[in-house]
Structure formats: structure tokens, C-alpha cells
Amino acid sequence: ALAISFARGADGAPVSPAVSRSGKVFTVLPRGFGAGEQIIATVTASKPDRPVASATVVVNVLARAVPQVSINTALTNRAKVPPSASLKLRGSARWPEDAAVRADGADARFEYGWVLTRGDVSLAEVALTPLSGANLAIRPDALTPGATYTFALTATSLGLARASASAAITVTTNRPPFGGSLRVSPPRGDVFTQLFTFDAAGWTDDPGDTPLSYRFALSRTDGGALSGEQTSSRLETTLLTVGTYLVWARVSDID
Incomplete structure (x- = not known):
């Protein structure tokens, strides 16, 4: 026996x-x-x-090992994420160096799952990649400008040392400048003699997203630009020929 x-x-x-x-x-x-x-x-x-x-x-008897999960993004050097671009998150999992598990067997493999714990969208509807993969991509223009989102990744080992761990990353999408207007003074004048002033006044943005830059342009036949990027919200010019023009200003922040 x-x-x-x-x-x-x-x-x-x-x-x-x-x-x-x-x-x-x-x-x-x-x-x-x-x-x-x-x-x-x-x-x-x-x-x-x-x-x-x-x-x-x-x-x-060793303490139960827990995998180390991390999430990285190419946009970590930016304060905010541009919503017009695809947000790409790269997840990974590994065992600590002192974990008593085999690094070459089933314990070295993980299954993954992504969830959105903060945000105003359905992750399944905006994701370009499966939610069961290590990496996650969000389609462009799916996130709301100025909103904050938290993405969480859980990794579970597939071997005998079955254990789970999670990591999360929070991103804020950039929103464009707001609250301003564009004025042209005077609204009409003589060819090449009248000084026209274009004033993009009152534009502001979130703290940390200034200074703003401005670009003015005309739309008549070729839509030619009046200026390059500049930090002043005012532009003065006399280089106008006969005609009616649509004037526009593009206001951008540093993010």
C-alpha cells in the first residue's frame, strides 16, 4: 500500500x-x-x-506568480491624442524573472482581453482589431474630441500556473480651439489701395495646448493662401484684386 x-x-x-x-x-x-x-x-x-x-x-512553496502586463502607445510623448488619427495600443505580458514557471511551455502563452472602463463609446464598435488580441487599434474619428478614455488589458496564462493580471492606460483626446470668430475690416474697399485687416479674435484652448497658430486664406478661383503659419491672430494685406472673396482662418494648437 x-x-x-x-x-x-x-x-x-x-x-x-x-x-x-x-x-x-x-x-x-x-x-x-x-x-x-x-x-x-x-x-x-x-x-x-x-x-x-x-x-x-x-x-x-513559492508565492503564486502573477504576470506583468504593460500597455504602450506611440503617442506616449504627447499630452493628448488627436481623434482624427487611429489610436494604437500595444499590450504585452510576461512572467517576472523570479517566477517559478516554464518560459518555453504553455505558461509562456497568454490569452488577452480588452475592455473600456471609462469612455462614451462601445469598444466593440470602434475597434479595428479583435478585443482578444494583445494589440488594440481604434478607428480614426471614433473618439470624442476633449474626452477621456481608459482602456484595460487582462492577460491570463494558459499553462498550469494559470494566473491573470491587468494593466490600464488613460488617454485624453485633443479638441480644437474654440470660442473665437473671424472679422474682416472693412468689408469692402478699392483694389490695391485699401488695407484689409483679418482678425481671428477670441480663440482659446485647454491649458497646455497654447500658443495657438493661425493661417489665413482666400477662396475665389484658386483658394490661394494669404499667409503661412503665424502666432498673431491678425493679418493685414492690400494684395486683393477685383472680386468677392471668402476669407477663412485655420486656428491650430500645439498638440
Whole structure:
């Protein structure tokens, strides 16, 4: 007959964890030992009228390893995410260097799952990639300008050391400058003699997104630009020929 017994290595006190047996294999059920304990396991084999044989092994019980999950994005050097671009998040999971798991087997593989824990969209509807992959891409113009979103990634190991861990990243989308207007003074004048002033006044943006830049242009036949990028909200010019013009100003922030 086969029997197994356990004792603590520190003081020799007996331990009685729940054990299942299949033939010659004994399996200690989960939470049978405490993390950090040293356990002495002894197996005895006996038959009638035969000497008892035994074998002993020392087991060091390690704390359960938890994978390390990280999320990176190419936009981490920016204060805000432009909503017109596709947001790309790269997730990964690995075991700590001191984890007692095999790095070349099933324990080295993970299954992933993305969720949106903060935001005003359905992640399934705006994602360009499966939510079960390590990486996540969001389609352009799917996120609301000026809104904040938190994306969470959970990784679960596929091997015997099955464990899960999560990481999250919070991003804020940039919103365009707001609150201003464009005025042309005077509204009409003589060719090449009248000084026209274009004033994009009152534009502002969120803290950290200034200074603003301005570009003025005309729309008549070729839509030619009146100026390049500039920090002044006013432009004065006399280079106008006969005709009616549509004047527009493009106001941009630094993000």
C-alpha cells in the first residue's frame, strides 16, 4: 500500500492538506500549503510480511506568480491624442524573472482581453482589431474630441500556473480651439489701395495646448493662401484684386 504524509520543514509539525490520488500519483489540491513554507513529503510503501520502504522529498512553496502586463502607445510623448488619427495600443505580458514557471511551455502563452472602463463609446464598435488580441487599434474619428478614455488589458496564462493580471492606460483626446470668430475690416474697399485687416479674435484652448497658430486664406478661383503659419491672430494685406472673396482662418494648437 502507498501512503503519503507531510510535515513542515521549520518545526516538523504535521500538515494535512487535501490530497487526491490516481494510482501512484498524489495531487495536493489548491491552497494546501502556505506561500513561503518548506514542506517535507514522505511516501511509504508497504506489503504484508515485507519491510516498509519510504522516500522523502523537500518542497519549497513559492508565492503564486502573477504576470506583468504593460500597455504602450506611440503617442506616449504627447499630452493628448488627436481623434482624427487611429489610436494604437500595444499590450504585452510576461512572467517576472523570479517566477517559478516554464518560459518555453504553455505558461509562456497568454490569452488577452480588452475592455473600456471609462469612455462614451462601445469598444466593440470602434475597434479595428479583435478585443482578444494583445494589440488594440481604434478607428480614426471614433473618439470624442476633449474626452477621456481608459482602456484595460487582462492577460491570463494558459499553462498550469494559470494566473491573470491587468494593466490600464488613460488617454485624453485633443479638441480644437474654440470660442473665437473671424472679422474682416472693412468689408469692402478699392483694389490695391485699401488695407484689409483679418482678425481671428477670441480663440482659446485647454491649458497646455497654447500658443495657438493661425493661417489665413482666400477662396475665389484658386483658394490661394494669404499667409503661412503665424502666432498673431491678425493679418493685414492690400494684395486683393477685383472680386468677392471668402476669407477663412485655420486656428491650430500645439498638440
